[in-house]
Structure formats: C-alpha cells, structure tokens
Amino acid sequence: MRSRSMSEAAGRVALVTGAARGIGFEIARSLGGKGATVLIGARGAAAGEDAAARLRGEGLDAHFLPIDVTDRASVDAAAGIIASRWGRLDILVNNAAVSLERDVPPSAADLDLMRRTYEANVFGLVAVTQAMLPLLRKAPAGRIVNMSTGLASLKLSSGREAPFSFSRLLAYNTSKTAVNGITVQFANELLDTPIKVNAANPGLCATDLSNGKGRPPSEGAAVAVKLALLGEDGPTGGLYGDDGQVPW
Ligand SMILES: NC(=O)c1ccc[n+]([C@@H]2O[C@H](COP(=O)([O-])OP(=O)(O)OC[C@H]3O[C@@H](n4cnc5c(N)ncnc54)[C@H](OP(=O)(O)O)[C@@H]3O)[C@@H](O)[C@H]2O)c1
Numbered sequence: 001m002r003s004r005s006m007s008e009a010a011g012r013v014a015l016v017t018g019a020a021r022g023i024g025f026e027i028a029r030s031l032g033g034k035g036a037t038v039l040i041g042a043r044g045a046a047a048g049e050d051a052a053a054r055l056r057g058e059g060l061d062a063h064f065l066p067i068d069v070t071d072r073a074s075v076d077a078a079a080g081i082i083a084s085r086w087g088r089l090d091i092l093v094n095n096a097a098v099s100l101e102r103d104v105p106p107s108a109a110d111l112d113l114m115r116r117t118y119e120a121n122v123f124g125l126v127a128v129t130q131a132m133l134p135l136l137r138k139a140p141a142g143r144i145v146n147m148s149t150g151l152a153s154l155k156l157s158s159g160r161e162a163p164f165s166f167s168r169l170l171a172y173n174t175s176k177t178a179v180n181g182i183t184v185q186f187a188n189e190l191l192d193t194p195i196k197v198n199a200a201n202p203g204l205c206a207t208d209l210s211n212g213k214g215r216p217p218s219e220g221a222a223v224a225v226k227l228a229l230l231g232e233d234g235p236t237g238g239l240y241g242d243d244g245q246v247p248w
Pocket of ligand 1: 017018019020021022023024041042043044047067068069070094095096097098120124147148149150201202203204205206207208209210214217
C-alpha cells in the first residue's frame with residue numbers, strides 16, 4: 001500500500017516550467033513521488049524527454065511538455081495539449097527563469113539583458129499563468145506557485161545593513177520583485193475561487209543559475225512542493241521560505 005506521502009498528490013496533474021534541470025526538476029520529482037502526474041515543461045526537446053524518461057525510470061508518471069515561456073504560440077500549444085489529454089491542471093509551478101547579468105552596479109546594467117530577463121521571468125510567467133488559468137479553474141483546488149527569491153525582497157535588500165544589499169543583479173532581482181507583485185495581483189483576483197497563488201523562496205541552491213553555489217536543489221524544491229499541496233485552509237498571496245513567510 002502507498003503511504004500518505006506517496007499518495008498525497010495522487011490524481012493531480014502538475015506542470016512545472018523549466019523542469020529539465022535544477023530546482024524545477026527536483027520539484028517535479030518530488031510531486032511525482034507523491035503520486036502526481038508531472039508535466040516536465042522544457043523548451044529543449046532532448047533535455048525535456050530525457051528528464052521525463054529519468055523520472056519514469058524512477059516509477060513516476062512523468063511526461064515531457066514542450067514550452068518556451070517567452071513564445072506565446074508554444075505556451076498556447078502547451079495549454080491545448082493539457083486540455084485535450086488531461087482536461088484540467090491542478091498545479092502550476094512557474095519555475096522557468098534566467099539570470100543573465102554579471103555583478104555590476106545598476107548604473108552600468110545592460111538594458112538589453114534586462115529586457116531579456118523580464119521577457120522570461122516576468123512576461124513569460126504572466127503568459128503561462130493566463131494560458132493555464134482556464135485549466136486550473138477546472139481543477140477542484142488549483143494551486144499556483146511562482147518561484148521567487150529572497151533577493152527580490154525590498155525589505156531584505158534596502159540599506160547598508162540589509163542582508164541582501166550586497167547583491168547587484170538589477171534585472172534578476174527586480175524581475176523577481178515583479179513576480180512577488182504579480183503573485184499578489186493574481187491571488188487577489190482569485191480570492192473567491194479555490195485557487196491559491198503563492199511565491200516560493202528556495203534559498204541559495206547549487207544549480208547552473210547560482211554557478212553551483214548553495215544547498216542541494218532538492219532542499220530548495222521542498223517549499224515549492226509544500227505550497228503546491230496546500231490544503232483548503234492554507235494561505236494565498238504570500239512569499240514563503242523554509243522558515244515561513246518572507247517579508248516583501
Ligand atoms: N538556484 C538558486 O539559488 C535560486 C535561488 C532563488 C530562486 N531561484 C529560482 O528558482 C527557479 C529555478 O532556478 P534554478 O536555480 O533551478 O535555475 P537553472 O538551473 O538555471 O534552471 C532554469 C530552468 O529554466 C528554464 N528556462 C529558462 N528560460 C526558459 C524559457 N524561456 N522557457 C522555458 N524554460 C526556460 C531552463 O531551461 P533550459 O535548460 O532550456 O535553459 C532551466 O530548465 C528560478 O525561478 C530561479 O529564479 C533559484
């Protein structure tokens with residue numbers, strides 16, 4: 001018999017964007033391990049197929065779903081595939097993101113890199129959320145998790161003494177501050193529905209994005225998985241890390 005944790009997400013369909021590697025892969029692996037059908041959203045077919053096959057090899061119900069969050073046609077096509085094959089979406093984890101800058105002061109930040117960062121991290125996230133919302137509304141208790149970061153927190157980065165004031169990634173950090181605001185806006189729109197929308201701070205995890213610095217990505221994935229499986233009495237419209245709510 002499956003234990004509760006192995007069946008906690010049984011029957012749910014979960015899409016994780018950017019799930020072929022890093023924290024996204026670990027979120028998909030964990031949700032799959034709890035019984036969810038996991039859709040490995042990835043823009044590269046080979047990497048996406050590979051990741052899904054790896055999880056199927058672990059006994060999970062995993063499927064590659066082509067999706068480039070910056071390409072509206074691919075986002076709409078992904079929604080179409082989910083609609084025709086599964087008819088609904090229980091969990092959306094907006095995980096895909098880029099960090100393209102070097103450590104430079106804001107006065108020297110490259111505007112082109114900033115635009116490209118916002119295309120993926122901000123506009124891509126909104127496009128995916130809008131496209132998937134009709135499917136999330138068809139689920140009994142839809143959950144949206146937006147991957148954010150402590151570096152997005154204005155409180156934790158304002159002033160000399162603030163823990164993250166050292167970080168000089170104008171595009172990345174502010175794109176995630178926008179993600180925090182977008183989380184609140186969607187949560188408000190959906191207050192009278194069963195859908196909950198929260199942001200997750202995975203903490204520093206050793207992936208390509210962090211140049212391999214930090215803890216194992218499986219540990220960072222845990223908070224996102226928890227938010228993806230929130231019960232009816234759970235919160236909406238907040239930013240959460242390992243130790244609970246993170247200040248905006
Ligand atoms: N690592 C950390 O310390 C850390 C800390 C705080 C927050 N986060 C957040 O956690 C999330 C995952 O980060 P990570 O560290 O796992 O990063 P990562 O290893 O660099 O993985 C990023 C993923 O996003 C995908 N992606 C990028 N642009 C995309 C697009 N246009 N369409 C579809 N997929 C796209 C990448 O796909 P390709 O393989 O095709 O490039 C990759 O699968 C991000 O939202 C990040 O901001 C990470």
